Amino acid sequence: MTSRTSRSTTLSSVNRTMTPSSVFELTVTLGGGTAGLTIAARLTEDSATTVCVLEAGDANLNDPAILTPATYMQHFGDKLYDWNHFTTKQKFSGDREMHWARGRGLGGSSAINFMVWTKPPAEEIDDIERLGNPGWNWQNYQKYAQKVERLIEPTPQQKEKFNLPEYENDVSRDGAVAIGFPKTISEADVLAQKALENAGIPKAPRPYGGNPNGTFWTMNTHDPRTPSRSYATTAYYLPNKDRPNMVVFVRALVSRVLTEVGADGNLSAVGAEFIHDEKIYSVNAIKEVILAAGAIKSPQVLELSGIGQRAVLENAGIPVKLDLPTVGENLQEHCIGGFSFELKDGVDLETADPLRQPSKLAEAQELYKRGEGPFTIGMPTFTFVPVEQIAPQPQAIYEKAKAQVERVVKEGAAPGLLEQWKIQLERLEPGKNQAGPGCEIIFFSGMFGPIPPEEGKKYVCWSPGTNHNFSRGSIHVTSSDPRKEPDIDAHYFEHQVDLDIFIETSKFARKMAQMPPLKDLIAKEVVPGPEVKTDEQLADFMTKVYSTTWHTCGTCSMLPQDKGGVVDPSLKVYGTNNLRIVDLSILPLHFAGHTQATVYTFAEQAADIIKGVFKP
Numbered sequence: 193m194t195s196r197t198s199r200s201t202t203l204s205s206v207n208r209t210m211t212p213s214s215v216f217e218l219t220v221t222l223g224g225g226t227a228g229l230t231i232a233a234r235l236t237e238d239s240a241t242t243v244c245v246l247e248a249g250d251a252n253l254n255d256p257a258i259l260t261p262a263t264y265m266q267h268f269g270d271k272l273y274d275w276n277h278f279t280t281k282q283k284f285s286g287d288r289e290m291h292w293a294r295g296r297g298l299g300g301s302s303a304i305n306f307m308v309w310t311k312p313p314a315e316e317i318d319d320i321e322r323l324g325n326p327g328w329n330w331q332n333y334q335k336y337a338q339k340v341e342r343l344i345e346p347t348p349q350q351k352e353k354f355n356l357p358e359y360e361n362d363v364s365r366d367g368a369v370a371i372g373f374p375k376t377i378s379e380a381d382v383l384a385q386k387a388l389e390n391a392g393i394p395k396a397p398r399p400y401g402g403n404p405n406g407t408f409w410t411m412n413t414h415d416p417r418t419p420s421r422s423y424a425t426t427a428y429y430l431p432n433k434d435r436p437n438m439v440v441f442v443r444a445l446v447s448r449v450l451t452e453v454g455a456d457g458n459l460s461a462v463g464a465e466f467i468h469d470e471k472i473y474s475v476n477a478i479k480e481v482i483l484a485a486g487a488i489k490s491p492q493v494l495e496l497s498g499i500g501q502r503a504v505l506e507n508a509g510i511p512v513k514l515d516l517p518t519v520g521e522n523l524q525e526h527c528i529g530g531f532s533f534e535l536k537d538g539v540d541l542e543t544a545d546p547l548r549q550p551s552k553l554a555e556a557q558e559l560y561k562r563g564e565g566p567f568t569i570g571m572p573t574f575t576f577v578p579v580e581q582i583a584p585q586p587q588a589i590y591e592k593a594k595a596q597v598e599r600v601v602k603e604g605a606a607p608g609l610l611e612q613w614k615i616q617l618e619r620l621e622p623g624k625n626q627a628g629p630g631c632e633i634i635f636f637s638g639m640f641g642p643i644p645p646e647e648g649k650k651y652v653c654w655s656p657g658t659n660h661n662f663s664r665g666s667i668h669v670t671s672s673d674p675r676k677e678p679d680i681d682a683h684y685f686e687h688q689v690d691l692d693i694f695i696e697t698s699k700f701a702r703k704m705a706q707m708p709p710l711k712d713l714i715a716k717e718v719v720p721g722p723e724v725k726t727d728e729q730l731a732d733f734m735t736k737v738y739s740t741t742w743h744t745c746g747t748c749s750m751l752p753q754d755k756g757g758v759v760d761p762s763l764k765v766y767g768t769n770n771l772r773i774v775d776l777s778i779l780p781l782h783f784a785g786h787t788q789a790t791v792y793t794f795a796e797q798a799a800d801i802i803k804g805v806f807k808p
């Protein structure tokens with residue numbers, strides 16, 4: 193390790209103190225987040241492999257702001273926890289610049305996420321293999337999920353009261369991340385699930401076994417007995433922190449991967465450069481470098497390293513080492529909105545509203561010390577349905593999507609996009625068995641949205657979400673300065689059909705408030721309110737208030753190179769010998785589901801690939 197500005201500096205890692213003369217024989221993992229810590233923990237199981245993790249944020253160990261469940265959105269804008277990204281002006285959403293939170297610090301986004309545990313439909317993971325990635329299929333997904341999931345059994349009282357299902361064969365008890373049903377499931381969620389049933393939504397047959405189509409009691413990433421968050425730091429770092437072959441540096445902002453041209457003409461990664469306390473350091477990698485900075489920052493670090501689209505690099509004043517035009521492209525998003533309803537006075541349902549009312553917060557904190565109260569209410573009611581289940585004219589939506597794809601392809605779509613869109617059209621086509629459950633309805637017992645709840649009132653919220661959007665965005669650097677944010681352009685609703693599907697999902701979510709038995713407890717809709725009536729008004733409302741679901745993927749897609757790929761199925765960046773990417777950026781086509789389970793699972797599979805023990 194060398195410090196360019198001060199050779200006498202001693203740099204303390206979280207678990208070791210290293211001097212500038214320390215020598216590593218190692219693999220370097222750039223980013224100590226969800227995937228980064230998973231990889232580091234698995235690779236260092238072999239004592240002959242030394243791994244150095246470089247994380248830009250702080251360690252934030254034993255931090256109640258992270259460990260306490262139900263701290264939804266409280267980290268947003270705080271640089272200790274959140275990168276606080278903003279998109280560029282979104283042309284099809286009234287030029288909104290949208291806030292994109294991302295975990296900064298050990299554990300990455302798993303430290304600040306909403307702890308929802310869902311797994312995608314089996315066919316949608318198999319689609320990744322269909323796109324040209326042997327071994328990336330549902331069978332392996334479930335195999336590696338076994339190493340991730342550690343189910344904490346619900347209590348017999350919980351099972352009886354809520355008729356909680358058994359997931360005997362689909363969820364493991366032996367993995368690293370504690371998952372379980374929330375300690376407190378509000379009676380509001382019980383009523384919401386009945387309302388969904390009354391609206392004709394089936395129970396999902398195997399929500400954790402490849403068929404989440406329908407509604408189901410959803411687990412969260414926490415130990416409900418304590419109750420406290422389980423995330424990459426507690427699951428993968430802390431149990432292994434004393435391994436002499438794992439070194440973790442925090443406040444280490446990676447500025448670039450160091451490369452040399454190998455004898456075969458490919459680039460070889462030989463280390464990484466990072467900034468710590470305003471000083472520039474570099475660390476050598478003898479085996480390989482693994483980029484795990486997440487879907488926003490991994491393409492940025494690649495471009496800062498001279499790997500990316502020539503024009504982008506030249507505009508930013510970065511010398512081109514490898515012209516790889518697809519870096520930062522194929523960005524895909526999930527969108528979410530929210531309808532909030534005030535409950536009638538005197539309705540005695542537990543909601544999370546006190547957490548947003550300053551006068552009630554101290555009381556909630558006291559209750560939490562006893563393992564009770566609103567901090568222990570989780571998010572257990574999720575529903576995934578295909579468009580045809582909720583839209584009155586699904587065929588018209590399908591035809592419109594098809595026509596749109598044909599038009600864009602004729603005009604010249606990026607290589608490989610047609611293959612992705614064909615799969616998306618299959619998922620959308622009505623009457624087909626494989627109809628993908630791309631529309632999501634989330635129930636939340638509490639006000640969930642921009643306006644604070646009124647003191648003393650209680651609320652529930654129905655949120656629509658879309659998971660199979662056709663629009664594609666990009667992330668690119670505009671400067672060679674690693675401290676400058678890249679341009680994030682999601683191209684939200686560039687494909688009109690994305691908005692059409694969102695509107696239909698919204699109408700369905702809103703209608704849920706009229707379903708018994710929950711309906712009888714609702715006083716009125718407060719967001720957006722009854723004045724928003726027509727489709728046009730609804731579209732106007734949704735484009736003003738919708739949010740990212742923080743599931744951005746695809747910016748370093750795993751695909752054949754001529755189909756838009758940045759990494760191959762062994763996760764190596766094309767044109768390099770030993771630079772891999774392991775994080776959500778590699779997911780080439782989005783699915784119906786939240787993403788953390790997939791990031792952990794993919795990282796487990798990646799670890800076996802890197803160890804050389806993976807069998808497709």
Ligand SMILES: Cc1cc2nc3c(=O)[nH]c(=O)nc-3n(C[C@H](O)[C@H](O)[C@H](O)COP(=O)(O)OP(=O)(O)OC[C@H]3O[C@@H](n4cnc5c(N)ncnc54)[C@H](O)[C@@H]3O)c2cc1C
Nearest residue numbers: 223225226227248300301305306307308446776786787788
């Ligand atoms: C607010 C929020 C709520 C969410 N809710 C849920 C949910 O309820 N359920 C669910 O399944 N998913 C949820 N997600 C998504 C899920 O958490 C992420 O998809 C997943 O954690 C991403 O893992 P990753 O390894 O790709 O990136 P991350 O976990 O974000 O890790 C990237 C790491 O790299 C570090 N880094 C970045 N740049 C650099 C650099 N230049 N140098 C050094 N380090 C760097 C970051 O600080 C971070 O620690 C949520 C995400 C957010 C942000």
